[in-house]
Amino acid sequence: MTDVTPGGDVEALAGTERRRPPLEVVEVRTGMFGVHGTGDTSGFGGLVRPVVMPSASPRPYGGWYDEVVDVLAEVLAEAGVDADAAIESVLVDPPFASSTRSELTLHVAPEHLVAVCQALRDDQDLRFELSLGVSGVHYPSETGRELHAVYHLTSITHGRNLRLEVAVPDADPHIPTTTTVYPTNDWHERETWDFFGIIFDGHPALARIEMPDDWPGHPQRKDYPLGGIPVEYKGATVPPPDTRRSYS
Amino acid sequence: MTPSQGRPHATKAPVDDAGLPSFEASGGDWDEIAAEIAELGEERIVVNMGPQHPSTHGVLRLMLEIDGETVTEARCGIGYLHTGIEKNMEFRTWTQGVTFCTRMDYLAPFFQETAYCLAVERLLGVADDVPERAQVIRVLLMELNRVASHLVCLGTGGNEMGATTVMTISFTAREEILRIFEMITGLRMNHAFVRPGGVAQDVPAGLAQEFARVDTEVRKYIKQLTDLMLANPIFVSRLKGTGHLSLAGAMALGVTGPVLRSAGLPYDVRKANPYCGYETYDFEVPTSTDADAYSRVVLRIEECYQSLKIAAQCIERLEKSTGEPVMVADRKIAWPAQLAIGTDGMGNSLDHIKEIMGESMESLIHHFKLVTEGFRVPTGQVFQTVEHPRGELGAHIVSDGGTRPYRAHFRDPSFNNLQAVALMCEGGQVADVVVAVASLDPVLGGVDR
Numbered sequence: 001m002t003d004v005t006p007g008g009d010v011e012a013l014a015g016t017e018r019r020r021p022p023l024e025v026v027e028v029r030t031g032m033f034g035v036h037g038t039g040d041t042s043g044f045g046g047l048v049r050p051v052v053m054p055s056a057s058p059r060p061y062g063g064w065y066d067e068v069v070d071v072l073a074e075v076l077a078e079a080g081v082d083a084d085a086a087i088e089s090v091l092v093d094p095p096f097a098s099s100t101r102s103e104l105t106l107h108v109a110p111e112h113l114v115a116v117c118q119a120l121r122d123d124q125d126l127r128f129e130l131s132l133g134v135s136g137v138h139y140p141s142e143t144g145r146e147l148h149a150v151y152h153l154t155s156i157t158h159g160r161n162l163r164l165e166v167a168v169p170d171a172d173p174h175i176p177t178t179t180t181v182y183p184t185n186d187w188h189e190r191e192t193w194d195f196f197g198i199i200f201d202g203h204p205a206l207a208r209i210e211m212p213d214d215w216p217g218h219p220q221r222k223d224y225p226l227g228g229i230p231v232e233y234k235g236a237t238v239p240p241p242d243t244r245r246s247y248s
Numbered sequence: 249m250t251p252s253q254g255r256p257h258a259t260k261a262p263v264d265d266a267g268l269p270s271f272e273a274s275g276g277d278w279d280e281i282a283a284e285i286a287e288l289g290e291e292r293i294v295v296n297m298g299p300q301h302p303s304t305h306g307v308l309r310l311m312l313e314i315d316g317e318t319v320t321e322a323r324c325g326i327g328y329l330h331t332g333i334e335k336n337m338e339f340r341t342w343t344q345g346v347t348f349c350t351r352m353d354y355l356a357p358f359f360q361e362t363a364y365c366l367a368v369e370r371l372l373g374v375a376d377d378v379p380e381r382a383q384v385i386r387v388l389l390m391e392l393n394r395v396a397s398h399l400v401c402l403g404t405g406g407n408e409m410g411a412t413t414v415m416t417i418s419f420t421a422r423e424e425i426l427r428i429f430e431m432i433t434g435l436r437m438n439h440a441f442v443r444p445g446g447v448a449q450d451v452p453a454g455l456a457q458e459f460a461r462v463d464t465e466v467r468k469y470i471k472q473l474t475d476l477m478l479a480n481p482i483f484v485s486r487l488k489g490t491g492h493l494s495l496a497g498a499m500a501l502g503v504t505g506p507v508l509r510s511a512g513l514p515y516d517v518r519k520a521n522p523y524c525g526y527e528t529y530d531f532e533v534p535t536s537t538d539a540d541a542y543s544r545v546v547l548r549i550e551e552c553y554q555s556l557k558i559a560a561q562c563i564e565r566l567e568k569s570t571g572e573p574v575m576v577a578d579r580k581i582a583w584p585a586q587l588a589i590g591t592d593g594m595g596n597s598l599d600h601i602k603e604i605m606g607e608s609m610e611s612l613i614h615h616f617k618l619v620t621e622g623f624r625v626p627t628g629q630v631f632q633t634v635e636h637p638r639g640e641l642g643a644h645i646v647s648d649g650g651t652r653p654y655r656a657h658f659r660d661p662s663f664n665n666l667q668a669v670a671l672m673c674e675g676g677q678v679a680d681v682v683v684a685v686a687s688l689d690p691v692l693g694g695v696d697r
Contacts, residue, residue: 027648051648053627093628094373101370103630131502132633133664135644135657152631152642152659156515163631184502187667188659210330210696219335220655226332226339241339247621247651 062096086112195220306692341622353694421469446575491684505639
């Protein structure tokens with residue numbers, strides 16, 4: 001599959017390239033000791049460190065990963081879902097050849113998440129029948145994909161684990177609920193809503209679960225302060241953890 | 249509009265609706281309340297059980313809609329023990345994270361510690377370099393911890409039904425195990441003993457003898473418990489057929505651990521996806537097909553014996569590997585201190601203090617940098633699961649390449665399993681709610697984190 005981008009470049013490696021935009025650099029850090037501006041007298045203020053997350057893996061993924069991705073694409077096609085649109089990218093980290101402990105991550109488009117879960121649960125060659133819940137991660141610098149919901153699935157039948165990752169923009173944080181496929185995700189989605197503000201459309205009762213019902217804000221987001229007060233001990237003052245020196 | 253409206257606060261006054269009759273029971277005037285309810289002539293009432301109730305296993309709030317003695321609807325309210333441990337972990341070094349996650353499920357601290365450390369080690373790429381002896385110590389601590397945790401489950405479960413002796417015996421037995429923990433880690437709980445790269449220090453001399461003594465004692469107490477519980481006709485009739493959760497229900501609700509195994513599926517992470525070398529130990533995974541509270545008690549007792557069997561194998565291996573390291577060789581990761589127990593508890597060994605304060609400036613710099621800044625962990629994310637006494641515990645750890653976790657999330661089995669309360673209790677008797685919840689064995693510190 002060749003795809004011509006607006007710039008006129010042809011994407012290399014037909015068939016292996018996925019259409020997910022390269023988003024490896026999620027943040028760029030500067031300096032060294034978390035001090036910025038004129039207060040930084042360390043001499044390290046000019047350091048620039050991009051935060052690079054592992055990106056899509058090339059084929060072959062190795063082990064059973066190729067089979068699972070192929071079968072999933074097939075099952076999705078049978079259900080009338082465009083597999084290329086549903087699976088944005090496939091990541092095996094660390095690469096299969098270099099480690100015995102690699103994990104498979106499928107980045108899934110939010111609109112196709114339920115179809116992907118349904119296929120993963122019901123097809124006899126996939127059979128990821130056990131969901132181990134939903135977790136959220138907030139990447140404030142990843143414009144347009146700030147909020148990630150991460151689903152961990154286990155196949156007891158085949159002894160396999162995989163991870164689904166869904167990214168949505170902070171401005172429109174809607175993901176369809178997976179409770180229709182995995183009822184166990186009920187409380188986990190409530191927790192992710194509570195902590196990150198991701199709205200799971202169609203959830204039977206998307207109420208806060210850990211925080212009080214009238215709590216403003218979503219505490220696990222990176223822009224939400226940890227809070228705390230300075231503590232005086234033996235004449236010295238210990239600042240709260242989020243205002244202590246950090247290493248960028 | 250009061251000034252507090254819209255601000256965060258945990259103890260807002262409940263909704264004041266004049267149309268709803270409500271009754272408060274906080275003293276000994278239950279008769280008056282019963283009379284008041286009788287006047288209304290309404291059989292269907294909503295009872296709020298907890299969060300401060302002796303038989304809810306902690307600060308669990310149960311909202312029960314009751315028609316006579318039958319529970320028509322059961323809902324859980326949680327969050328009363330939420331302390332923001334996951335958020336706090338994002339502001340401490342990778343090593344300090346252990347001191348936080350150990351406090352989640354306070355009855356099974358070693359499982360959180362190990363799950364977290366295994367995850368960090370995988371991110372660091374040192375998972376294969378962790379010394380064998382450290383893994384054996386981890387297994388030993390986890391298996392003894394499993395026994396201690398199951399004993400609390402059996403004891404408090406019995407206590408909630410009025411069998412106080414069951415509780416006193418199981419807590420006495422647990423005390424013996426806590427003695428071993430204190431001997432190894434210096435603490436009875438909140439150990440922070442398992443560290444990324446290994447464990448904090450080697451086990452002390454005389455552990456084998458102490459274990460042999462404790463093993464005998466604990467087996468004696470478990471035997472007593474078994475006799476007291478399983479041969480008691482009242483206990484049996486209270487538990488048999490109570491809190492039923494079928495295999496299909498357990499799978500749909502993601503319920504794992506003894507509750508899933510009581511429905512017949514022998515799913516145990518130690519066998520399905522071994523970690524810490526569990527594939528090299530000889531043990532069995534007991535199952536049942538009764539799927540009720542009674543079978544879960546029997547399974548937990550059986551699991552205690554299996555855990556003691558694994559622990560004995562650990563002691564044997566520790567004897568053989570005396571003197572081997574318990575921390576990775578990489579000095580950029582391994583905690584610089586050599587800990588020792590002094591007169592005032594565990595701390596840096598005097599030899600180490602002598603070296604950094606009096607002999608080597610480089611050692612001091614190394615110690616200071618590693619302790620204050622910590623080590624950097626390569627970017628990426630991992631999900632590590634371990635078999636917790638209550639089910640499958642998962643640690644989802646994300647690193648951005650910094651000295652602190654970017655995100656640490658724990659999939660706590662108690663949190664997940666509590667979702668089954670509605671399925672297990674609705675349509676049953678009010679008195680069986682207590683039994684059903686006790687058979688799930690939720691620990692609210694882990695539920696709320």
